[in-house]
Amino acid sequence: MLAPYERLLDLVFPPRCAGCRRRTELLCAACVERCGRLRREQRPGTRRVLPQALLATVEGIHEYDAPLREAILALKYRRRRRLAEPLGMLFVAGLPEHIGGCEAVVAVPLHRTRERERGFNQSVLLAHMVARALGKPVAAGLERVRPTAQQVGLDHAARKANVRGAFAWRAGVAPRSVLLIDDVLTTGSTMRECARALRAAGVREVHGLALASGDW
Numbered sequence: 379m380l381a382p383y384e385r386l387l388d389l390v391f392p393p394r395c396a397g398c399r400r401r402t403e404l405l406c407a408a409c410v411e412r413c414g415r416l417r418r419e420q421r422p423g424t425r426r427v428l429p430q431a432l433l434a435t436v437e438g439i440h441e442y443d444a445p446l447r448e449a450i451l452a453l454k455y456r457r458r459r460r461l462a463e464p465l466g467m468l469f470v471a472g473l474p475e476h477i478g479g480c481e482a483v484v485a486v487p488l489h490r491t492r493e494r495e496r497g498f499n500q501s502v503l504l505a506h507m508v509a510r511a512l513g514k515p516v517a518a519g520l521e522r523v524r525p526t527a528q529q530v531g532l533d534h535a536a537r538k539a540n541v542r543g544a545f546a547w548r549a550g551v552a553p554r555s556v557l558l559i560d561d562v563l564t565t566g567s568t569m570r571e572c573a574r575a576l577r578a579a580g581v582r583e584v585h586g587l588a589l590a591s592g593d594w
């Protein structure tokens with residue numbers, strides 16, 4: 379939520395929209411409208427819903443394309459933290475029904491070095507908004523136990539190797555079922571490795587859900 383002085387500042391100096399660069403809001407209504415929702419009928423049986431041994435379901439809500447892509451990149455790489463709020467609202471607006479039974483929400487973790495550099499983990503910010511909307515707790519305990527290279531620019535096999543064994547559950551008893559949250563889903567390697575760590579900690583069912591999904 380914005381502090382009162384931030385609201386006042388926004389009135390005097392409206393921020394540039396991350397999508398269209400006009401001085402309006404962080405992400406203007408026209409750009410939100412343009413965020414292409416992945417059509418429901420595409421979901422079952424397509425590459426976007428991949429039931430498998432580790433993940434009960436894994437999918438993205440919106441197409442990873444302009445203007446959403448620009449907004450996510452601005453959040454992560456230009457550290458425009460306040461974009462987490464409109465992006466979280468987009469996430470919440472597209473929550474599928476089948477995740478309602480999950481006991482807790484877990485964010486895909488960053489390695490502590492990267493989180494320190496960025497100042498925040500965008501997936502944690504999104505996970506908190508999703509959890510609030512669902513009335514579920516955010517469970518902390520999943521950690522990225524070794525630094526990994528950026529997945530961007532790596533092919534499928536390299537992505538898989540890059541994140542293999544990179545995650546571990548470092549807390550007490552894990553929830554029975556988990557909604558795993560990430561900002562972007564591409565090959566699913568990261569989600570799969572997180573699910574592997576969660577399952578090893580005793581989680582029975584993991585549903586992976588990302589704000590955006592697209593080709594790489």
Ligand SMILES: [Zn+2]
Pocket residue numbers: 395396397398399400405406407408409410
């Ligand atoms: Zn815009």
